[in-house]
Amino acid sequence: MSDTPDLLPPAEPPAPDSTFAGEERSLDPRVITHWRLQRLLNVAIVGLPMAIGIGVGLSQIAPIWLAAAASTAFLLLRLGLAVLWPTLAWRAFRFRVREHDLLVQSGVLFRRWSSVPHTRIQHVDTRQGPIERWLGLSSLAVYTAAGMSADGIIPGLAEDEAARLRDALSRRGGDDGV
């Protein structure tokens, strides 16, 4: 992420009531394990049948060794991505509670910066899936009045950290602009 411009000037003075004020933070590294498990599971459930399908399909029109090679290559590619991608995604993910907003930066190929002003936050959720619970992680979703979907999602936080951040963010509030 060397070509990433700095997360926005200027540095605001930290807000008094927040533990998270100002500093740029990464996710808990355990989230990499979570994402890896998710992707490996996906490879097992979707990738494997697809690889077999490719192999069988190709064997009709090409020599059997070629079909086997293509099928294996496909599977290896999926496996490689499943192992490597989460690390890249973790590195690309940054968030920061600033004076006026929550700033979330994410995405490896498709990058995205989201800014949600504190005054517009309607509610904040923390959620845990089974793998997350096992790892002691929790996801945070921030909602505004803009729509049904969350405006900002921070996926892998340590449970207690997620709870603190949720409380810090939901304590503010103000005019909802609707």
Place this chain on the structure above:
Amino acid sequence: MTESEEKGSEGSETPWRRLHPASLAVNLLPQAWRTARGAWPLFLALFVGGDDMGLRAFDLSILLLFTGLTLVRTVLHYLTLRYRLHDGRLELRSGLLHRQARTIDPKRIQNIELVRNPFHRLSGLVELRIETAGDASTEGLLSALDVAEAERLRDALRKSERAAATPDEPLEGSDPVLLSLGTVEIIAFGLTRRTMGTAALLSAVFYQLMNVSDPEQAQDVAAQLGGATLAGAVILAFAGSFVLSVGQALLRHHRFRLLKVDDRLVTEEGLATRRRVEIPISKVQIVQTDETLLRRSMGYGTVQIETAGIGVTEGQVSQAEAQLPMVERAELSTLATTAIPLLDIDPWTARLLPPHPRALLRAAFRRFLTGCILGAGLTGLYFPWGAVGLVLLPLFGVLVAWLDWRWQGWRITPRAIISRRGFFTRKTWIVARDKVQSVHVGQSPFMRWQGLASVVVRVAGSDVLLPEIGLDEALRVLGALQQQPAPRSPPQQPADRQDAADDAHQVGEEAGRDSVA
């Protein structure tokens, strides 16, 4: 008078009211018609494959069953729906097996709509629709009230809303008419609407009709249709679509008027079904103007005013709560300022900032590619002459990309966000900054390579996309928009002077140069 009835009775129970008994008559037919129309795939199936009488009778019986069910629902609706104004709130109860109770806080009302279809008008009734933010359905629907009752209800809701917002606001006497349209203008509106889709549909239906009446003959005709006949049919289809479009426009917008009543915008329109929409100005989220090429060349544009209330009318999601069909160019900015009083710029005279030059490259490349693919397809289908398409379409694509890019623009002032795109249909979005919910900057791999980024501004119920700009500029926008503009001070009059504090969160241009009257 009635207020004492509503407000004075905080402790005691306010009696529940029901709809006007004539609601049965008023709702039955439209409801049945709506169901029948909702079942159009069935009709299509009948139309195409219904030679066999058994099938037809079977389908019809299903249709009848549905219609019957609708009728039962209408009767139940009348029998079970109760409403009352209690403690300044509107309370609704309905349902026989599934009971539902709903309380609507007047402060939360996004807009109120009074609709009178021909049946309502015959029986002197009116339908009241109340939209709040959130749910995609109409939150408060009272399908048949007599006019006096509906107006009493509306006034009461309005009054308690105002009491909550600013106490003791003096009522203005007259209701100035901001815009009123004659028949000629509405016909012009219908004519300048995009009608390609309708024409295609009409051609398809025409072809289908011929097919049904005599399939063999239709094939013969299709085979023998010379260029002239084909062109004639297409022209006929277009003429038909224009007539349809004009008819629709007249039905919908006949005798259109836009009024400013106190602190709300009111539109009245409609030929058979009259509708009156009231939008509190403080609830306006986005003003969008569409200037299609034809309309623009006539000096007109269309204005749409959106609130956070999303209404579903007859199965269609209508985002725009008020559409002002034909607005003279000179009036566009005045109307926008009426709907967004904080607007401190005239988007039609002020200089907007251009998109990034490389955005043109991107768009041109994309259109060029699409043109090539289409052209290749044409060449494959109609060999000798189709090749002309292979040459012209990519060039046309590049031209379109340039035209679009050339007219894009954006601007972020201390109070407002402006975004404009499009050449054939030029759209301008205007958002007051104090309505912004969140801001997102996105970058695809290609955009990253070119240092571009897209900015999406989300408001309640809708999004606005800015033209593609450089990443650093996009991040500056993100940084500037995180801060809410200073207090929503005097709600009137855009300031053409600004204080230094405002300049701090102005983007894209040196501060102070923004003083546009």
